Amino acid sequence: MKILHTSDWHLGRIFNQQSLLDDQAYILQEIIQQAVNHQVSAVIVAGDIYDRALPPADAVALLDRTLNTLIGEHNIPVIMISGNHDGAQRLGFGSSLLKHSGLHLFTSFDQLLEPVILSEAEGSDLVIWGIPYCDPEHVNQYYKVKTTDHQSAQEHVTQLLHEHIARHYPHSATHVVISHSFIAGASVSDSERSLSIGGAECVSADLFKDFHYTALGHLHQAQHRSYSHVRYSGSPLKYSFSEVNHNKGVSIVSFHADQSCNIEHVPLEPKRNVRIIEGELADLLAQGKKDPNNHDYVQVKLTNKEALLDPMASLREVYPNILDLVKVRNNEGSTNSERSRAQLARSEMDIINDFYHAMNNEHLTDEQRQILQNVLTELNNTDTERSSKRA
Known part of the structure; x- marks a missing residue:
């Protein structure tokens, strides 16, 4: 069984006053083609589907077309969680109805213990858990607890998952978790919005080590930290000049009967x-x-x-x-x-020569320099005489 892991689409992104919607439409077609070529059982999008909580209409239309192609035309389920850029309630509208069509949205803790289960005729079930973007405020409000940072908030939620899995799922099942978070020590870029101030946004990779694969979103560079199966797919496009050396792509994850997985980074070619x-x-x-x-x-x-x-x-x-x-x-x-x-300290002649070169794409000739030098000398002498008379 295979999944395609992607994240941080940021639909509607503006890069230095340039709309990237055309580029995003192009790269989403590539992602669809990779999903079809690799015959994946599902596509996972680990948060930040939109670039802002109130996305422009064109961005919503692009997402609608993309999902219709993946689910409607190719019969590939799509599993999404909300990220820190998304408006969770808006993104999650109609989620109860949409899951029957193959679109599974995790935007509220109400859905935390309701995984997506993919089954094949041979092998164990693939159980996919989605953790919507959670900061301490959301966790405290929903669960009536008092977490103080992202580490304690994420720890509370993942502990609930582990306890639920231990009670309700056999050891033969393979478990995947999706999270939108900042793993401590991972590489960042200029285009990511900080989750908090002063390092309180970081969480330990140890929180996810016992899942068979962790599909992470938030950081835009494809990477893993501490464990090879705790992984960021990275964004599909470069969203800042700090990302020029990133190898953008998607992760194709193949699961085996022994619950191990192979991870392949598949590059994407932008427009x-x-x-x-x-x-x-x-x-x-x-x-x-x-x-x-x-x-x-x-x-x-x-x-x-x-x-x-x-x-x-x-x-x-x-x-x-x-x-x-x-x-x-x-x-x-x-x-x-x-x-x-x-x-x-530069001379007037140098400044004039620079201007002349910018206008005519050539430098002053010796004859022109001599004429200008005579004019400048005469002007300087006139200024000197005026200053002497005033004195």
Whole structure:
């Protein structure tokens, strides 16, 4: 039996004022194709289906199309939990009715002890438990307890699961749990919203070690921590420039009769990649004209020393999806005041030459420099005479 584990779709995401809905629609088609190709028994989405609690209508429509294709056309059940970005009540609307069609939503602790059971003619049952995103406030309110951080809140909920499993399920069953949480020591990126302040968001991987597989969501890099079966699938797309080196994909998990599992990370190819490119403006413009992937989302780091006139407009002609522009200086170790003094120390001729080059893509000739030098000298002499008269 196989499952496809994915998470953190963040439908409706805006990346530096750029809507990613078209890219998300493209990558969801890839996820559907991987589910079909690997003949999975279910698709698990470990939270943050939407990017915000009130998702835009286009994002809701995209999710509807995706679920209809997976469940309606390919007869693949989908199991989702709510994440910290989701509005749990809105996401969970109609969950009691939808589960009969193959969509299983875990958005409330009311559903905690109602697993999805997948059975095959041979082998043990695969029992899938969903833990909706739980912070201490939600756990305390629902269970009338006083947990103080995410560790104690998650510990309370997982203990309830373990006790229920021990009472009601035979040892032959294989148990999978889905959770949206931050495992202590795992790698983070800039696009994840903090769950709390001061490290209280972290939970130990030990809470999940006794499940046969833990499908995690929240962190956007595919990884595991402490145990190979306690795993993040990562987000299917890069949502910040801190993720440029991430290998985005999904996890295909194959379960065996002895309750062991094999985990395969299957890469996904986005419609547009997210990249960082660095160099001088002229070099980057020439590179962009030949770049077969010039429609990628790029951050440009310019290394030019001279002043540039509207480099963003020039770069957008060859990289139409440029999302960020950074000026890199060779003296980055110096302070702002030191850099300001260095700029002020430059001669008027150097400043004029930079402007001329930006406008005409060529430097001043010796003859032009001489004419300008004569003008500057005359202006300086005039200023000196005026100052002497005022004195």
